Amino acid sequence: MTAKKLDASDITERLTALPAWAVQGGKLHREYKFADFVEAFGFMASVALIAERMNHHPEWSNVWATVVIDLTTHDAGGITSKDFALAGEMERLARPRTT
Amino acid sequence: MTAKKLDASDITERLTALPAWAVQGGKLHREYKFADFVEAFGFMASVALIAERMNHHPEWSNVWATVVIDLTTHDAGGITSKDFALAGEMERLARPRTT
Numbered sequence: 635m636t637a638k639k640l641d642a643s644d645i646t647e648r649l650t651a652l653p654a655w656a657v658q659g660g661k662l663h664r665e666y667k668f669a670d671f672v673e674a675f676g677f678m679a680s681v682a683l684i685a686e687r688m689n690h691h692p693e694w695s696n697v698w699a700t701v702v703i704d705l706t707t708h709d710a711g712g713i714t715s716k717d718f719a720l721a722g723e724m725e726r727l728a729r730p731r732t733t
Numbered sequence: 734m735t736a737k738k739l740d741a742s743d744i745t746e747r748l749t750a751l752p753a754w755a756v757q758g759g760k761l762h763r764e765y766k767f768a769d770f771v772e773a774f775g776f777m778a779s780v781a782l783i784a785e786r787m788n789h790h791p792e793w794s795n796v797w798a799t800v801v802i803d804l805t806t807h808d809a810g811g812i813t814s815k816d817f818a819l820a821g822e823m824e825r826l827a828r829p830r831t832t
Binding site: 671672675678679682685686691692693694695696697698 | 770771774777778781784785790791792793794795796797
């Protein structure tokens with residue numbers, strides 16, 4: 635079951651909940667800056683598990699403490715609710731882990 | 734202690750031991766294709782540990798089963814023996830793990 639491509643107004647509305655994200659090149663985009671490689675890759679490892687569980691995977695790159703994310707749903711030809719769900723999980727995982 | 738930037742003839746000679754690698758954009762470059770995301774990210778997790786131990790980290794991107802690598806030594810302004818060492822570790826880690 636493929637998620638449906640969201641239209642521009644849907645995307646704009648959903649982005650209000652994710653202020654650090656933007657649409658770039660037709661994909662949901664964010665750049666994260668961590669303290670160092672260990673933190674950056676720790677984030678990526680957490681996201682990898684969640685992405686596999688969701689069966690929805692990011693396009694991403696990493697250089698040292700920077701992780702750049704682009705989310706799109708290839709089957710739908712654009713941004714879907716699955717991309718927003720994964721972006722939301724990333725925001726949660728990027729926050730400090732301890733209380 | 735910074736590794737010394739290798740000249741073109743050094744690089745050409747060292748590449749004979751790494752036939753799947755090439756120089757692209759002044760960096761040591763390779764694209765790995767795995768069976769799926771689990772294998773691709775498993776490789777990345779292995780490389781991350783080695784890179785951290787070496788204190789030498791890749792520029793890399795991942796989309797599903799593909800991992801694209803670019804290696805350079807920023808301090809040296811080019812490709813050094815550290816990049817070849819990391820590339821060699823990646824080749825080792827990308828091979829099947831069991832006997």
